Amino acid sequence: MLNPMRSLTAWLFLAPALALLAVFSFWPVAFGSLLAFTDYSLIRETHWVGLDNFRYIFDNEMFTTGLKNSLLFLLMVPFVQIGALSLAVLVNNQLPGIRYFRAAFYVPVVTTVSVVGIMWGFMFHEQGALNYVLMTMRLVGAPVGWLSNDNLALFAIMFVTLWRGLGWYMVMYLAALQAVPTDMQEAAILDGANRWQRFWKITVPMLRPTIMICSVLSVLAALKAYQEVDVLTQGGPMNSTFTGLYYAYDQGLKHLKLPRALAASFVMSIFCIGIALLCLRYIKPKHR
Amino acid sequence: MKTLGHYLLLCAIAVVCVFPFWWTLVTALSTEGNIFAFPPTFWPKQPSFDNFIEVFNAIPIWSFFRNSVFIALCTVFWKLALCSAAAYPLARMHFKGRKLVFGLILATLVLPSEVNFLVNFITVTKLSLVDTYTGVILPNVVTAVAILLLKQAFEEVPQDLIDAARVDGASEWTIFSKIMLPLIAPWLATVGILTAVEAWNEYIWPSIVMSKPDEFPLSVGVLYLRGTFGSSTRVIAAGTVLTILPTLAAFLFTQRFFMRGMDGAVK
Amino acid sequence: MKPKFTPYFETLVKNYEAGNPGVKVEWVDFPWDIIQTKLVTRIVAGTPPALVNLNVPWADEFARDGLLAPVDALLGDARPRYLASTLEDLTFNGKTYGFPMYSNVAVIAYNTQIFKAAGIPHAPRDLDEQLLFARRIAARTGKAGLCPALSKIDGLMMQQGLAVIKDGKAVFNSPAHIALIAKLAETYKDGGLLKDALFAEDNFPAAIDAYKGGRLGMLLAPPTAVKRIESDAKDIYAITDVAPAPLGPTGIADGGWLVHFAVPKNVDAKLLPAIGKFARYLTNDANQLAFAKQASVYPAMAQAANDPFFTTVPPGAGAAEKAVSAGAVSMPHSHTLYVAGITDYDELRRYLVKAVEAGVTGKQDVKQALDQAVAIWNKKLAAQRSR
Numbered sequence: 015m016l017n018p019m020r021s022l023t024a025w026l027f028l029a030p031a032l033a034l035l036a037v038f039s040f041w042p043v044a045f046g047s048l049l050a051f052t053d054y055s056l057i058r059e060t061h062w063v064g065l066d067n068f069r070y071i072f073d074n075e076m077f078t079t080g081l082k083n084s085l086l087f088l089l090m091v092p093f094v095q096i097g098a099l100s101l102a103v104l105v106n107n108q109l110p111g112i113r114y115f116r117a118a119f120y121v122p123v124v125t126t127v128s129v130v131g132i133m134w135g136f137m138f139h140e141q142g143a144l145n146y147v148l149m150t151m152r153l154v155g156a157p158v159g160w161l162s163n164d165n166l167a168l169f170a171i172m173f174v175t176l177w178r179g180l181g182w183y184m185v186m187y188l189a190a191l192q193a194v195p196t197d198m199q200e201a202a203i204l205d206g207a208n209r210w211q212r213f214w215k216i217t218v219p220m221l222r223p224t225i226m227i228c229s230v231l232s233v234l235a236a237l238k239a240y241q242e243v244d245v246l247t248q249g250g251p252m253n254s255t256f257t258g259l260y261y262a263y264d265q266g267l268k269h270l271k272l273p274r275a276l277a278a279s280f281v282m283s284i285f286c287i288g289i290a291l292l293c294l295r296y297i298k299p300k301h302r
Numbered sequence: 303m304k305t306l307g308h309y310l311l312l313c314a315i316a317v318v319c320v321f322p323f324w325w326t327l328v329t330a331l332s333t334e335g336n337i338f339a340f341p342p343t344f345w346p347k348q349p350s351f352d353n354f355i356e357v358f359n360a361i362p363i364w365s366f367f368r369n370s371v372f373i374a375l376c377t378v379f380w381k382l383a384l385c386s387a388a389a390y391p392l393a394r395m396h397f398k399g400r401k402l403v404f405g406l407i408l409a410t411l412v413l414p415s416e417v418n419f420l421v422n423f424i425t426v427t428k429l430s431l432v433d434t435y436t437g438v439i440l441p442n443v444v445t446a447v448a449i450l451l452l453k454q455a456f457e458e459v460p461q462d463l464i465d466a467a468r469v470d471g472a473s474e475w476t477i478f479s480k481i482m483l484p485l486i487a488p489w490l491a492t493v494g495i496l497t498a499v500e501a502w503n504e505y506i507w508p509s510i511v512m513s514k515p516d517e518f519p520l521s522v523g524v525l526y527l528r529g530t531f532g533s534s535t536r537v538i539a540a541g542t543v544l545t546i547l548p549t550l551a552a553f554l555f556t557q558r559f560f561m562r563g564m565d566g567a568v569k
Numbered sequence: 570m571k572p573k574f575t576p577y578f579e580t581l582v583k584n585y586e587a588g589n590p591g592v593k594v595e596w597v598d599f600p601w602d603i604i605q606t607k608l609v610t611r612i613v614a615g616t617p618p619a620l621v622n623l624n625v626p627w628a629d630e631f632a633r634d635g636l637l638a639p640v641d642a643l644l645g646d647a648r649p650r651y652l653a654s655t656l657e658d659l660t661f662n663g664k665t666y667g668f669p670m671y672s673n674v675a676v677i678a679y680n681t682q683i684f685k686a687a688g689i690p691h692a693p694r695d696l697d698e699q700l701l702f703a704r705r706i707a708a709r710t711g712k713a714g715l716c717p718a719l720s721k722i723d724g725l726m727m728q729q730g731l732a733v734i735k736d737g738k739a740v741f742n743s744p745a746h747i748a749l750i751a752k753l754a755e756t757y758k759d760g761g762l763l764k765d766a767l768f769a770e771d772n773f774p775a776a777i778d779a780y781k782g783g784r785l786g787m788l789l790a791p792p793t794a795v796k797r798i799e800s801d802a803k804d805i806y807a808i809t810d811v812a813p814a815p816l817g818p819t820g821i822a823d824g825g826w827l828v829h830f831a832v833p834k835n836v837d838a839k840l841l842p843a844i845g846k847f848a849r850y851l852t853n854d855a856n857q858l859a860f861a862k863q864a865s866v867y868p869a870m871a872q873a874a875n876d877p878f879f880t881t882v883p884p885g886a887g888a889a890e891k892a893v894s895a896g897a898v899s900m901p902h903s904h905t906l907y908v909a910g911i912t913d914y915d916e917l918r919r920y921l922v923k924a925v926e927a928g929v930t931g932k933q934d935v936k937q938a939l940d941q942a943v944a945i946w947n948k949k950l951a952a953q954r955s956r
Contacts, residue, residue: 021398023474024391028403031388031444037425038441039410042418055634074916104312109305113557117550118316121323124499124549126521129542133322135775140765141784162765181319182496186451189492193458223454231411231447238414248770250720252923252932259414266417269630269915270609279414286412419606420613427614509603510610525600534800 043283050276067277071261076249077278080256083168084282087236087257088289090172094232095225097176098183103213105184106191116188120181131245134174135161138246164254167247171255174242179235183228190224191217230293237286258282323546330354330540353540357527360537363544365516366523369435370502370548373519376439377501378494385448386490390478392449393456394464411446423510437511438519442501448493455489456482491559499549520545577863585850592843608833612636617833619844620851623667625658625827629909632666638832639664643845650854654904655869658827661909667829668852669869671861673791674822675814676895678798678888682808683786686710692812696729699787699815700752703761706786714786716763716776719753722925723918724906728817733908733921737954739946741921742939750939754929768926781805789814791826792892793866799889809888813895821906822899827869867900874900912953920945 050067054060071077105116122130137144138160145157160170194217202212218225240260247255249264259282266275324344330353331346357363391397392404422441423432431437459482467477483490505521512518515526524541575598582594597618599607605627611617623631631637641664648656655669677692677699684702687709693699703714717725723733726741729749733741740746756762763785766775777794779785781802788794799806814822830848832841850856857868858876868874879897908914924942928935 020395020474024395024397024400027387027391027474027478031384031449032403034384034440034444035407035410035446038422038444039413039415039418040406041425042415042421043410043413045421046417076916076919101315104308104315109308113554115312115316116557117554118320120553121320121546121550124503124546124553125323126503126542126545129322129326129546133325135766136325137322139775142765159764162767177319185492185496189488192488223457227450227454231450234412238416240416249919250768250770250922250926252768252926253919259416262414263416266420267606270605270634271913272417272420275417279417283413286414287409290408290412420610423610424613432614506603506606509599510606513597515598522600522603525602526598528600528602534797536801 046276047280047283049273050280052273054273063273067273068281071274071278071281074261076253076256077258077261079253080258080261080278081281081285083254083256084237084239084258084285086168087172087175087239088233090176090236091229091232094176094179094183095229098180098228099187099221099225101180101184102187102191106188116184119184122178123181123185125178127241127245130174130178130242134170134177135246138170161247162251164252167251167255171239171242171246174246175236175239178242179232183232186224186228187221190221194220230290233289233293234286237282237289258285323543326539326542326546329536330543332536353534353536354544356534356537357540357544361523361526361541362516363520363523366518366520367548369517370519370521373435373438373508374498374501376435377442378497380439380443381445381448381497382490382494384444385493386452386483386486387478388444389449389452389456390482393453394459394482395474407446407449411450419507419510422507426511432511433513433517434511435517438508439501441507442504448497451493452486452489455486459485487559491556495553495556498552502549503545574860574863577860581851581856585847589846592847594847609636612833612835615835617836619836619840620668620830620832620848622670622828623831624829626907628659628666628829628831629661629907631831632661632664633912636834637666638834638836638841639666640668640832640845640848641665643832643841643848644668645845645849647849647853650870650872651852652869652871652874652900655827655829658904658907659829667831668848669827669829670852671828671857671864671866672869672900673793673826673828673866674896674899675789675791676795676811676892676899677787677789677814678780678795678809678811678892679787680780680783680785680805680808681810683710683712683783687786692810693787693815695815696817697752700756700761703756703786704759705761707760710786711760712784712786713763713779714761715756716767716772716779716785717753717789718772718776719768719925719929720770720772720922721906722922723908725749727906727908728819728821730818734911734950737950739943739950742936742943747936747939750925750928750935753925754931754935757929758931762929767929768922791866792889792896793864795892796889806888811888811892811895813898816899821904829869867896911950913949917946917949 049060051062051064052060053063053066101119105112105119136142139145140157140159140162144160145154148154149157159166161167198216198220199212202216207215238259240257240263243249243255243257243260244263249256249260258278262275262278262282265271265278328344328346331349331351333348333350333352388407392400392407426432426437426441429437431440463481463485464477467481472480502519503521505519505525508519509522509525512522515523524538524545527538527541578596578598582596585594586592604622608618608621608631628637644651644665651669652672655672656665659665659667659669679692683706687702687706689702689705693702699715699717706712706714719725723741726733726746726749731741731743731746731749733739753762757764757767763776763779765779766772769775773790773794776785776788777790777797780788781798783802783805795809795811798809816822830851832844832848836844852870854868854870854873857870858873858878860866861868861873862878867879868876874897879893879900908918911917920942924933924938927933928938
């Protein structure tokens with residue numbers, strides 16, 4: 015039932031948040047997108063250059079590989095989501111000491127990204143811990159160049175991103191699991207349903223909105239991945255681990271070639287929007 | 303027996319998750335031995351707190367810590383306040399323009415924000431917020447993720463509760479603050495802790511906005527340990543541990559807000 | 570710089586203010602990681618610092634983007650006192666862009682135990698010996714011998730007297746270049762080069778970590794790094810010895826790394842003379858010497874560089890002390906090797922590194938890889954010229 019008083023109240027609730035979003039999210043993106051069509055260089059005069067920046071980046075192997083890799087990152091999403099949900103289920107109980115396990119799974123999320131880089135760099139070393147374990151267990155014959163082999167490096171990085179993300183989504187699934195009313199579960203037990211059936215027929219459907227949101231967030235995060243590249247390989251070996259946004263970050267923050275960085279960002283945005291729309295089309299969230 | 307299996311599985315996964323932090327901790331506590339020996343050491347040799355003491359001597363860690371706490375708490379408070387306020391009408395009220403607003407908010411989710419810092423810095427300068435904590439906090443207070451999550455949380459609340467309250471003549475504000483917010487407490491806690499961690503670890507933006515080193519948060523402050531001169535891997539490790547521990551402690555502490563009673567829980 | 574150098578800078582500022590009433594100097598110290606971003610944002614906001622600490626590659630990019638002011642006028646008569654090589658490194662397009670502060674040069678640290686096991690009698694005297702020893706170390710001890718910074722292959726080529734660019738065209742596919750890369754490839758194949766992070770943008774952390782872990786035979790590092798070995802890995806430090814870094818045929822020592830003070834472009838012009846005066850004070854002989862002694866680096870002033878501190882070795886010196894004098898030997902020959910003056914150089918460099926990586930790891934034939942990279946370079950250089 016629409017009434018003007020209601021509308022006004024609604025807008026009042028929304029106003030502060032929208033104002034901040036407008037100033038700190040929309041404006042930079044709008045202005046930045048505009049700058050992508052110029053040769054803005056901080057000090058000198060700025061001129062309109064049309065599609066020059068875009069032509070440049072598409073002619074650049076680092077960006078095109080980056081774009082492709084960002085799309086490859088999407089492969090990660092199902093693993094992250096299933097993994098996080100499983101972890102949440104595993105810790106959604108009152109076993110003694112369970113909160114320490116929850117904290118343990120959350121540690122990758124709070125570990126500063128530079129430490130993540132140092133440690134995983136160490137693990138993935140040719141003479142690092144991972145190869146040591148694999149060779150001791152006779153799973154491989156010779157040290158594997160996880161980060162130095164251009165066919166493997168991207169997947170190594172994807173693994174680290176997955177490792178960092180599990181805890182984050184676990185926390186969300188945990189909150190969602192907490193909200194599942196227990197009376198339905200009890201009724202189902204009385205009806206003779208076993209654990210597996212209860213999980214699939216009751217829990218999962220109730221979790222549906224959270225799964226939707228988390229999946230979309232995960233997809234967008236995959237497309238926007240760049241931090242792990244920065245701390246582990248900086249784009250190598252042989253430019254094989256660039257991602258779209260890492261290219262933007264590298265050009266923008268390290269080489270201060272802002273128009274190009276913004277052009278790359280712009281292109282990535284288009285992809286994000288496109289894929290997000292696809293997601294929304296296929297998995298229309300149900301409003302009660 | 304099944305419980306044992308459960309624990310073993312948990313332990314195995316925990317090891318994979320925790321080892322980098324463990325290694326950093328071991329390095330921070332060691333004073334002897336070769337950090338980079340291979341196979342790697344998993345237990346500190348000659349453990350002591352020397353490196354931690356060195357961190358306290360090298361940088362004004364209490365100031366940094368205090369600044370970080372301030373920033374984190376303010377960010378969490380304002381974020382929860384403003385984002386829940388925004389999420390409520392989107393979830394539970396019908397009004398003109400609802401779809402549009404929601405779409406716009408989703409749009410910000412999709413747009414990469416890494417390169418926004420420069421334009422935001424110009425904005426912050428124009429608003430005379432440089433070198434203030436407000437300047438650091440304000441841009442991060444409203445995010446689409448938080449609004450989305452809280453919106454979904456509100457949607458879970460049974461409609462009849464709201465209808466009853468409205469029938470009773472309660473104002474929207476009363477419904478919001480006295481009924482809705484308490485009902486979504488676990489989600490508030492979730493968003494709260496995620497926000498706190500993010501605010502705690504952020505270093506690029508605060509380093510740009512603040513210009514007095516004494517006012518830097520911890521995430522920036524520890525970078526001083528990594529100077530070209532006199533950087534010791536062990537001291538850096540100690541600094542890193544000191545940065546991570548508070549967030550872990552906060553996480554452990556807020557667990558009770560997530561986990562409502564499991565009475566009647568399934569075996 | 571904090572907190573180790575806080576007394577140094579505070580004394581310096583106090584003395585200057587005492588001698589120059591009416592002048593207020595503020596020293597603010599930021600972590601190296603954020604300096605670039607901070608400088609840029611300050612410039613954009615219109616509140617740039619008067620002087621900023623930079624290194625040569627950053628200075629080159631900033632100067633080219635028009636963010637730095639030339640300081641020829643401000644150097645004035647102090648100019649001849651600086652080491653000529655340092656001023657050369659800071660001169661782009663005929664203008665100088667900084668007040669040299671200190672430099673670093675590499676020495677070669679080597680693990681005496683590994684050397685003995687591999688039957689190597691002395692420190693390598695040039696690149697060929699480095700590679701040869703590396704192969705021997707791999708053959709006899711199974712450990713890697715060397716971890717050259719191949720992401721800076723352009724610097725290495727230049728040090729060996731092979732130009733990367735001539736007359737605006739890429740020339741790194743000449744037979745001499747191919748031979749150099751082929752030598753590296755052979756050493757790689759024999760396990761002489763540390764495989765991990767060999768081509769990383771900054772492989773020094775990996776190299777020094779491997780050395781500290783006893784997995785690397787030789788390490789090219791500045792004396793400051795040798796000190797870190799002392800604190801992080803005493804057992805390896807005890808068996809470490811140092812020698813001056815091998816000079817290439819150009820007589821240029823490896824690892825030159827100049828740090829200087831630059832002046833951002835939009836600083837208030839009225840302040841420039843005062844800035845110049847302070848900068849000259851900041852980087853004068855006495856101050857540079859004091860700093861260099863404390864920091865284990867080398868001054869960029871000729872007189873200070875010849876101070877006996879750097880040239881004499883105290884009795885009973887450990888590797889770190891020896892490193893200082895070993896480095897002093899190389900200092901006059903030190904240059905920051907960097908191909909300056911080309912737009913988007915970093916992108917071009919990455920193509921070169923990729924080609925070298927393909928050739929060295931055996932993924933592609935060396936000549937083919939280099940030819941491909943040369944083609945890409947020339948195409949992009951031509952496009953740049955036509956803009």
